[in-house]
Amino acid sequence: MRVLSVRRPLAAAAAAGCLLLSAAGHARPVTIEDALQSGTIANTAIDPTERWAVIEYARPYASAPRFDFDLLQPMMTTELRVADLERPGPAALLFPPEPGAGYAAGPFSPDGRRIAVYRLTDAAFSLGVVDLAARTVRWFDVAPDISWEGRAVGWASPRRLLVITPPPGSLPHYVRMQRAWRSLPPRWESVALGGAAPAVWRGGRALKDQPRTQPGRLLRLDVETGAAEVLATGRFVDLEVSASGKYAAVLERGEDVRLQADAPVHGDMGVATFRKRLRLVPVSGGAAASPCPGCDLLQGLLVWAPNQDRLLAYARDDGQAWRQGRLIDVDARTGRLARLPAGFRPAVVGRPEIVAAGWMGASPVVYGRTDGATRDDWWRLAGPRPVNLTGSLPQAPMAGVSLAGERLTVATPAGGWSLDVDGQARRLEPRGVAPLAPWSRGLRRRAGHELGRRALPVRVREAAGDRLHDLAAARAVDLPLPDGAELFAYAPRRGAALVRTLSPGGRQALLWITADRPPVSVLAANPRLSDVEPPRAIPVHHTAPDGRPLTSWLLAPKAASGAPAPPLIVVPYLGQIHSRRPQVRIEGTVRDQWEALHLTGQGYAVLLPSLPLPADGRGPGEGLADRVLAIVDAAARQPDTGSLFDDAQLGLLGVSFGAHNVLAIITQTDRFKVAVAAHGPSSLITKWGEFGLGRVFPEAEIPSAWSIGWAETLQGLMGAPPWEAPDRYVANSPLMHAGRIRTPLLMVQGEFDSMSAAEGERMFSALFRQDKTVELAIYGGEGHVFASPGTIRDYYGRVFAWLDTWLQADHRRTQASSAAALSRPIPSPRQISLSGWSAASMAARSSTPSAASRPSSR
Structure with missing residues (x-):
């Protein structure tokens, strides 16, 4: 220092x-x-059969073996616990942690027998699979890649796992970026021994010669035999497996998004610095298809229909703003794109941008508006005329909405409604509900970007205390919630939930709550507080x-x-x-x-x-x-x-x-x-165009776009480069x-x-x-x-x-x-x-x- x-x-x-x-x-x-000496109960998930709950528990922060993983640092203190929900009680270690390693939970297998897990050490990032009943873990010589918004692992069947990996012999790009400083000493040593270590960026006509990251692979891994087969190669950044397990939708990194001299960076063009191309890969092998050539996909919305091999995504043409984009409905069997109704615009909100959509049976459901409408609503896109599902409601929020089968449930502080495929609304009691989505952090992505396949419960504020209700459940779910409880995982078939309570000082408890029994303590943290x-x-x-x-x-x-x-x-x-x-x-x-x-x-x-x-x-x-x-x-x-x-x-x-x-x-x-x-930053002028530690990886991307976008259209609000608005930069x-x-x-x-x-x-x-x-x-x-x-x-x-x-x-x-x-x-x-x-x-x-x-x- x-x-x-x-x-x-x-x-x-x-x-x-x-x-x-x-x-x-x-x-x-x-x-x-x-x-420094406190732990936390973090991500908690329940398997599809509702037998097992897996919990990420972060030990006291100061107990980490190292402190140089930046945004991945919390993983270095995390161990995995498991609770048997048939016999609820204190959670046990899922497997013994190794010295110097941290862990994160991945997705459950479709049959609920296994769960993918991740291990981070000083030198490696690895994929493992745990047999939940036996509590045994098998580690594979596979490093799943990590991206900002996407997924790298998905189950195609109870024993077949699809994995996006970085180039052979390389750590995931995200891990390397979080520890960029470690790339500096080898460069210094090269120069000290008489060599050269240039990092070179190019623009204009020379951009075609800019070095690029090497392609990674999409692997099909048999978790019982350990056999791995390469299904496709490319610079993949996202993965979603169809419900049938027959197809994988992958997003591949394409060309850089070139900065436009006559327009602010980012803004309406979005924060993406490179194009993302869609490829559909048959899981059993065969040629991949590119059903939407020239399309730039929005990372964050890749959702398969529950009973068909149809994919819903959002795309724009190269050079367009995201608000000028469109939904695409792809039939994976034929590669054809279905024509969605004209005159409808999905709502594009946030930074990075989000489009909220899902499936109601065989029809896409999306949040947006038709030409001439004065507010955004939830619409079912079926046939030539879209159906406004929420037009009769006083409010139509983007959040607090869940979709199960052919019913859409909308929960707002003013009340809850259940809507059928024609938008017929049924008022749900009791009133005064608020949406209650499971809390999560860590390596899971895309939360809130797409509608889930299960309805979410809601929190009901009552004079006697809060209660948890599932407004769309086949049988009523009505659970009393401890004061200040946060929903961590929900088991609708059991009519039960895992909730975390926090004392004002910081003590934590994970409780299993049901309607007919007192709460059961599953995990506790920080009694010293x-x-x-x-x-x-x-x-x-x-x-x-x-x-x-x-x-x-x-x-x-x-x-x-x-x-x-x-x-x-x-x-x-x-x-x-x-x-x-x-x-x-x-x-x-x-x-x-x-x-x-x-x-x-x-x-x-x-x-x-x-x-x-x-x-x-x-x-x-x-x-x-x-x-x-x-x-x-x-x-x-x-x-x-x-x-x-x-x-x-x-x-x-x-x-x-x-x-x-x-x-x-x-x-x-x-x-x-x-x-x-x-x-x-002390000056918007000098912050504009900085590379930061991105200067270490010229093959990754041109890093100046981030600082330029920050200064012009994000928090800097300058709206133009310094040479076009010098007085504005000086004033701020x-x-x-x-x-x-x-x-x-x-x-x-x-x-x-x-x-x-x-x-x-x-x-x-x-x-x-x-x-x-x-x-x-x-x-x-x-x-x-x-x-x-x-x-x-x-x-x-x-x-x-x-x-x-x-x-x-x-x-x-x-x-x-x-x-x-x-x-x-x-x-x-x-x-x-x-x-x-x-x-x-x-x-x-x-x-x-x-x-x-x-x-x-x-």
């Missing part, structure tokens, strides 16, 4: 990653160690710039008796609207960096402001300080929040795009006494206004940050030249989200120390001094000191200034 600091003698009431004393009584605030008390969350009501009502949230720590109101830390993130009460609690992982939770644990009040992206054509930075301070003032005036913080003691903390927001705010106001900006780049900054600023970057560390270096240099108070910490080996427990401890200790230095800390006098906790050695054999600027030396150099002598920044 490198730390650069320019400041007057100041220092830190060096706050800690670990508070040693709790507040009055048994309840205590959360600490960094609570997060029984005394943790999370902050209170109080709504703050205000209006948006356009006059619409908004709600922000004030998080208030438990105050000691007689203590003054604490300082307020505002955590902005432009584009985030907090319409629901924030779930500020330990989830067993620190990868989300719960700044708000840990700030309240240190005694600060925290404001989470709702900040819609500007719709007036201005960029993200203009007028942002006034918007944020208006919310602070609204909270100060509101009777139930005004006494919970000191509005004369304000600080800012932002992460990623939130860091850019922080930098913009302190160029516009001096009202904040301190600021922290972590992992953010805090670096160009560094002369206005007077707020003491701590900046934090990772060495391999996707928001390049150079962004922090530029702003530091601008303030350094002006002799402004600033500190920059660049953490070696880290990316955009910190991974190592040592880094996390140091980061939070540094942040707390910086805040305590510049804000009145009287509210914390009743808490333990944290300097000793911060300066103690990090309990890790992998700690390496790269400089004298350790957290311990920082604390040793620091002394807490009094209110009278507190330094002021320039």
Whole structure:
């Protein structure tokens, strides 16, 4: 880690990653160690026969053998558990985990006897198959590929598994990208020995010579004999097997999506950087077909009809925007595309883009509208005239919809309806339902992009407590839900469910609930958190710039008796609207960096402001300080929040795009006494066109499209390249206004940050030249989200120390001094000191200034 600091003698009431004393009584605030030492109950799935439940359980985060897998890091602590639902009870290990390995669950076989599993180690990513009854696992010499949105594994029969693999001898591209830094030392060594290690990109006429990734394979694997046969070769990124098991639909990587000089990057064109071509592969062998040549497929919607070999997908012609695309209905037996009704447009929403569709018997069902319609609805596309299934309903949501057989179930807070093939609606009781979809994370993809084959239950809010109802079940399912329970897996034939409960502090329990028996505990986590008390969350009501009502949230720590109101830390993130009460609690992982939770644990009040992206054509930075301070003032005036913080003691903390927001705010106001900006860009001009660590893999794609799209049409909102809108870029780049900054600023970057560390270096240099108070910490080996427990401890200790230095800390006098906790050695054999600027030396150099002598920044 490198730390650069320019400041007057100041220092830190060096706050800690670990508070040693709790507040009055048994309840205590959360600490960094609570997060590092906590596990979580994650993905849970029930097999098709409803006999087995397989659970991904992540052990305490700090127990991982390594911390250099970026977004795959949670897998390194995950083990697999299994519960027998015929004899519900505590879940057992599915198989003994190996030292240095982490796991994830894949799909069940159609007969429910087996489940595919994945194993990640420092050197390999492997596929295995578990016999659920015998609890035995067989590992194959096969590395399934991983892509951002697609699937790489699917069952064609109870013993045949289809697998997309990377090129022979290569790790999956996604794994290599998450550890891109490991490709650097061999390049350096080559140069050190007199060789060359160029990475070359080409454009224009030379683009045809750009190196490409080597093709992978689609394998058919016999899980009983281990025999593998290559069905097709190509640069495949997604896979879906038909219900009959006779065909595989695969998406293959095609040509790059060329950037258009006269149009913003991404935007209406979508975020895809390469075309995706459809191939249909016979599972028994034979030639693959390309039924839609020239079509660019939307990754995320590949859904087979339940009783026919027909595939529903969404495609556009090369060069079209996604909203100009169309649904395609492909008969795999003949390769023919059915003609769908003209004048109908599916709704294309989100980024990456989503089209919601499925099958009602033999007819496609899709969310969208006909020409001239004023709202999106669910339509059945059969014959020349589409049928509006939800046109008679007061609401037609895209989410909260499930499809079983020939009935569509729609659940909204206003009520639930069951719709037949003609759109005849039957009101379902009780009223006041809310959709309840199983919670999941990990390697599963496409959740919410397509309609499932099973109806989903709904949560019903009742005065006596919440209940789980299946509105479309053949027999009534009516289950009482524990307070705050989340649905993890549902067994409709058994009329039962697996739900997870979380205590306010972070204890977790996975419960098997049925109608006729008390809940059975299947798995529990984090009993040590029984005394943790999370902050209170109080709504703050205000209006948006356009006059619409908004709600922000004030998080208030438990105050000691007689203590003054604490300082307020505002955590902005432009584009985030907090319409629901924030779930500020330990989830067993620190990868989300719960700044708000840990700030309240240190005694600060925290404001989470709702900040819609500007719709007036201005960029993200203009007028942002006034918007944020208006919310602070609204909270100060509101009777139930005004006494919970000191509005004369304000600080800012932002992460990623939130860091850019922080930098913009302190160029516009001096009202904040301190600021922290972590992992953010200081200039839209310099962020535009950056490669990041994509520079390591020129064969993968031209990486500049991502940063260009971010600056022009995503969060940057510039709408054009810098040479076409220079004034707009200057107005929204805090670096160009560094002369206005007077707020003491701590900046934090990772060495391999996707928001390049150079962004922090530029702003530091601008303030350094002006002799402004600033500190920059660049953490070696880290990316955009910190991974190592040592880094996390140091980061939070540094942040707390910086805040305590510049804000009145009287509210914390009743808490333990944290300097000793911060300066103690990090309990890790992998700690390496790269400089004298350790957290311990920082604390040793620091002394807490009094209110009278507190330094002021320039």
